[in-house]
């Protein structure tokens with residue numbers, strides 16, 4: 170039986186096992202997918218288990234998307250440019266790191282029939298998933314990306330990687346077409362302390378969080394008359410792309426799959 174994992178810390182919240190195990194069943198694949206919490210000093214050993222084929226592949230989540238890179242042989246161009254790996258494959262004797270968060274985000278926006286071209290984007294947060302979102306937004310040819318993070322230094326570090334982004338102080342809300350919450354604020358029902366009175370309506374509020382399905386950030390956006398979307402499809406599509414890489418099969422994305430994620 171083949172074995173797949175998602176590694177991270179914390180990892181309890183991850184719904185990846187549910188999704189992949191469902192797709193295994195649906196496609197008659199003899200495999201199992203589990204989540205495992207690792208400490209940083211355990212990552213290398215774990216990756217080596219993929220090299221010796223004890224394990225067949227893994228997904229990587231916060232905070233290890235960069236940590237895994239030195240232990241791999243090769244990166245896809247997207248993983249290379251974002252320095253972020255969320256999927257590891259073993260191909261022709263080589264460990265290859267991919268980044269499927271990028272396509273995940275792109276597909277999630279496409280699904281809204283929203284054309285992001287020439288749109289002005291405000292990103293809140295500078296954590297693990299932000300390089301992938303910036304990369305995807307650049308591919309979508311947005312006109313401007315403005316980033317705001319509580320810890321300014323982390324925003325500055327991202328600017329070293331993506332020199333076209335602009336940084337504003339935490340709490341400052343410039344004009345935008347799309348605002349993206351990429352912070353972890355909302356996971357436990359917290360509210361982001363931003364001044365919303367000047368935001369108005371007709372914008373897109375996007376939250377990377379999908380559990381809870383509607384964060385206070387999205388609730389507030391909706392109240393002001395804006396379109397809102399949570400991170401569910403980004404999550405499903407990053408898993409879809411990982412599944413495709415490992416099994417060469419496009420798994421189903423339908424209401425049954427979405428309901429799987431609602432059960433928790």
Ligand code: ATR
Pocket residue numbers: 231232293294295296297298318319320323351352353354
């Ligand atoms: P990591 O930073 O380890 O990659 P993450 O969950 O991907 O973890 O990112 C957490 C994000 O949420 C960061 O942008 C963090 O801001 P800091 O860089 O200042 O830590 C943001 N965040 C978490 N708690 C926050 C809070 N109470 N107020 C504002 N931003 C917060």
